[in-house]
Amino acid sequence: MKKGFIRLTSITLLLVLMLVALPTSAFAFNGQWNTGTTVTVDFEANPAPSWLQIFSDGVKTDGAATICYPFPQALDNWKGNIYQLNNHKWVKLATTTKWMPDTEGAYTACASAPAAGTYVLMGYYSNPFAPTQVSMVDLSEGWNTGVSVDIDPERTPGPEWLQLFYTGVKVGKNTKICHPFPAGPYGWTAEIRQLKNGSWVKLPTTAGYVGTSDENVYTACATTTETGTFALFGYWTK
Structure with missing residues (x-):
């Protein structure tokens, strides 16, 4: 009972901190x-990468030009x-x-x-001080299996649009690994990745509620x- 209370308190504390740090979702194209001509982009035919939010209408130019668009969200991380x-791809x-x-x-x-x-x-949203990166909070004892390891984001950084959550884990092959992800219901999309030759390779990842009716995580x-x-x-996706 005491262990369950401590676990619930830790998760609640993290969620409160997370809500304080959530980005402002004001994406109206105001x-x-x-320069150029404003156009409507068909994102079904020309999909943007899933981790990116759209902040403007499209603009069509007749040639090379310096193009600018208001972006006050940059002041909010x-x-x-x-x-x-x-050719239906977006080039940065x-x-x-x-x-x-x-x-x-x-x-x-x-x-x-x-x-x-x-x-x-x-x-994309990038807050280096987001509480979701703090690994000291006990979340249902972390990974469900394997050996917990520290990840050095400077030596082995992930893709720039991703934020690292908690510690890593070492496990064998054909193993189902899980970690609590309370940020999920608040607009965050989870990706479990494997470290290979200094790069992080994405694994098919599922996210949802698991556990008993009175202790869902x-x-x-x-x-x-x-x-x-x-x-x-x-x-962060919304």
Whole structure:
């Protein structure tokens, strides 16, 4: 009983901290591109990567140009890039964010469009101080199996749009590994990944509530195909 109470208290504390740090989800396209023609993009025919949010209408240029769009979300820990549509794929352009023309104006994302085409501003949430990265909180004893290991995000960083959750785990092949993921119901998508040759390779990951009716825990799970080191990452999607 005492153990269950401590576990529930830890999860509740983490959720409270997480709600405080959640990003602002204001994605209405209220801005205007500084040049070009505004167009509607068919994202079913031209899907954006799943970890990216759409922050603008499309803009069509007749040639190379410097294109800019208001991006105040950058002040709230969002990382933005302008992308070019090329054969149904989105190609990231080098993008700068700054006040224009000064702090009395708008915080804006700009890029050099290399040629005529269609462009969109997209971004992902990245808060290095998010409480979801704190591994000291006991979440139902962490991984369901294996040996817990510390992950060095500087030596073996994950993809830039992902945030590392908790410690990693070493397990054998053909093993189902699970870790509580209470951020899931609050807009975060879980990805369990394996460390291979210094890179993190994504595994098919499921997430949902598991446990008894009075002690449900939102959990991320995946099945390993070989022995190795694994970690739980996530990105914010709404």
